[in-house]
Structures are given as C-alpha cells and as structure tokens.
Amino acid sequence: MNRGRYRILVGMAAGVGKTFRMLQEGRQARSQERDVVIGYLEPHDRPETASLADGLETVPRLRTAHGGLELQEMDVDAVIARRPQLALVDELAHTNAQGMRNQKRYQDIEEILSSGSDVISTVNVQHLESLNDAIFELTGVRVRETFPDRILDEADEVVLVDLSPEELQARLRAGKVYPKERAEVALQNFFRQDNLAALRELVLREVAEDVEARRQPNSLEPLSKQAVAERILALVEPQPKSQRIMRRAWRSSQRLGAEIDALWVRPRGYAPSTDEATQLAALRRLASILGIHFLEVDGDDLVGAVKRIAGERGSTYVFLGTPDERRRVEILRGSLLSRMVRELPGTDIRVVADRAKREEGTR
Amino acid sequence: MSVLSFLKRREPVSPGGPRVLVPFTGGELDPVVLEAAIRVAQVQGATLVPAYLIVTPFEFPLDAPMQKHVGIAMPLLEAVEHAALRAGVPVDARVETGRTPTHALQRLWDAERFDRIVAPAPVGRGHGFTPKELQWILVHAPTETIILRPDPTLAEGLRLARTLEAVA
16 A cells, blocks of 8 residues: 655744644645545634635544543544545644553554555754754753654655744734733743744754755666765765865865765774774765765775765765775785775765875974 | 784774864964964973864754854865865864854863963954954963964965965
8 A cells, every 4th residue: 555645734833824824724734625635733712724624524522531631532443544645744743642552643543654644744943853952942942842853854855834923922912822811921931032033043944954855766867976075085084184174175175165064984893992983983074064964884895985975865975084004015915095986986085185294394 | 904903903093182272263264373372382292182162042052063163164174174284283273163163162171171371362353363352262261272373464364375275
C-alpha cells in the first residue's frame, strides 16, 4: 500500500492560524470531491475555528480516564478503519494519555500515513527536538512536548504559517487566541515581543533550511550537483593549523558562494588525547560559527574516505594543510597530494600553507 | 635532507605547553597590546591564542552562523596570526560566541586551559572591553591576567588600520 502524503503546517507560536489554515485546506479538499475527515482538532474554544470545522466529518475521539480526569485522544484505529483520503490531525507534538498504544501523536499520524491516507497536521516550532535548548535560552521556557527533527525531514511538504509578532499580539489582546484574562498573562510572558521575534526568526530559518534541503535532493547525481553550485571540502585534523584551513576555506566560500564541509578522517580505533579533544571541540565551535558542516568518518584510507565524501557531498574544491607525511611513505606509495589529484579528477585541490614554516624559512 | 629529518615521524600534536590568551572584540586589537602579548608569549615559550569574541543577540542560538561578525574577525585573526608567526610565536586562534563579551570569555576558558590572559583596557569610546567587563575578567579569570593600556594617542578607527598596517 502506498504511504499517504504528509503536509505539516508550522508556526512560531499558538494563535498564528495553523489550525484555521488546516481546516481551510480540508474544506477546499472536500470541495474538490476528496473524502476528508477530522482525526483530531484542538479548537481551543476559538469560535472562528470551530465554525470552520462545521460540516466536516469528525472521527469520534477515544475517551480514557486518568487520575480521575476524563481525557480525550484521537482514535487512530477508527481513523484508519474509516480510510479517508485526507485526515486532518492537529498538534502533532502532543503526548498521548497513558495507556494509549502510541506515546506521541506523531506516531499515530505515521500509522495513518502507512494505511494510505494523506494527512495535514500542525505544530509550533518550539516543539522541535533540536531547538529545545535554544528555545529555553531564548524564552526561559523548557518545552516538554517535543518531536524528532526527522518528522519534518520526512514530511512531503512543510508549510510556514506566518504572522508578525505585532499581529499575533493584537490577536491575543482581542481574545482571539486565549480568553482575555489569560491573554494578559501570556503577553507578559511567552508572548512578549522579543520572544515572538526570536521564535519567528527560528521558524523562518527552519523552513528555509527545509526548502534548501529539498532543493538539492540526495538523488541528484554528483555531476548534477556540481552544475548547481560550488562546494568546498576542508580536510582537518585535531591540530591548531586546521583552524587556519577552515578560515581559508570560509574566505574562499565567500567569493564562490559555496557551502563548506569540514572533514576529519579519524583512523580506526583512534582515541584523541586531551589536547586533541580540545582542538576538536574548538574546530566544531568554529565550524558552527562559520556555518560549516563538520563531518567525522572512521577510516584508515584517507584518500579513499575523501573520495567517497567528496562524491556524496558534491564537493568541487578540496582544501588541505601541508601534508607532513614521512618521506618513505611518499616514495613507496606516492605523495598524498598526487594520490588526491589521481583519485579526485575534476576537483580543484588547494594546499593551505603552514605559515609557521614560511616564517621559519624567512627568519 | 638530514637522516634525522628523514626518519622524523609525523609532528606531534601540541605538547600542551603554556598558552597565552588574548581576547578581543569589536573589530580591533590595539597594536601596542598585540606586540606586548606576543612578547609575553615569546618570553614564556608559549602559544599565543588570539580569540575574537562575537556577541550573539538573544534572538539567535549561540551557535548560529554570524556572517557579519565573522567577516570582521577573519582578516583580523589572519593579521594577528601573521604578526605572531613573524615573531616566531606559535598561534592557535579562536572565535568564540556569547551573549556578552564576558559570557564568550567564560565559555572559552570553561572549554580550554590558559596559563595567562592579556586583555586590552578601554580607551575613549573604543569598541574593546568596558571597565565593568575588565573588572569581571579580573575577578573571574582562572589564571593570571594582565590588563594592558592601548596607545592613548590613537584615535578611534585608526587603531584597526594601525593593527593591520603593523602586521602587513
């Protein structure tokens, strides 16, 4: 059975209109003769949202008791049994009540998709697992309901539902998001202008990265990738000179408009010393500041590993430091540089000189 | 080529010798301070660690790429590295981010060992550390710290040019 298509509507915070948009899209699909059901809807007591849901079939919820409270969850089996063409499922990061088959709602959604139905779902950016620490730093709020990044990666479409912080605050003040008494508290806390601006920045960047990732799918042949853009591969080791290699690669990338990968080929079974571990951590920090993708692979064949990674990443330039191989190895196996040139035809290779050696030579 | 160099194995990774940290921020490092830091490293047989501190606004994650600041930091670090190497002092440059210059410093010395810190004092309305930040450094630095007064005769803006000129 073919997996259904998954479309995720993502926003910076509650109240930007994700659920509203999901229902609009559901209604539009129904007007095009598609079989649409609401798998789960969080109306949040918003009359506009509730009225938009009117007339759309809703799969009855599953009721479960927990600690004297009655909780309602999506009845995933009922949705699957109903076999709609499109299911609308709100709040994919939601944690299900204890005793449900799946712990999280995104897992329920995966079952629905596997059964062949398409799904439109919603989520706020603060629930993304990889952003959890950043969100805490920005807002002081530790988000407990998270979902793995792969959910966004695997979705067929990720759509941004955007609203300016000022517009969202206006909606809050008008009582369109929460009841007015709750809205005032929210405006003083999570929904402060600076928080919202930061969250908006995050969600815009996240969706932009998603677009970029989809623009260069892995299925592109290496040759096609080269035709699209330049890409630099900087070979580093846990040594101070590698900082310079990365800086040089970054400067060239500015001229070429190229993406950069930094690669350390770690000999198999090699355990870095304390100094090397410090150097590695510093290289990773520099990589993140410069926007470089830092890669580590295990292997004893440096040239082979570089060839493989350069092929996978579509590298057009390789930057490396002055090789300090033993002369014997050079004589017996050929120099590292000549092997690189031989194994990476069509790739520019640039050796970043060791300035310390130049200064030694001129003193 | 001597027999010794023929048999020489791969150069060992930094043997963990003394390290002199020279943090700076705001797009300039006073040439007087740089020269002094190089002399200190020279005398101690130490590696000079020039560290450019980038202030990351709260709306960005700490590890967000900061292209504008990096564009200022990279040529400066290259220049500082060149000056140190010309004096025969090994260099291990860094770029560190933080919410404030002192936060970036804290992150740096939490992650790495330094044996001496050489920091420039503020002059006029320069972009370096403020008096309050210097006070913080003196209280919290994990090792001996030298505060150096930059050349007071250099006007703001000239300092960067002079730094680059001094090492060109």
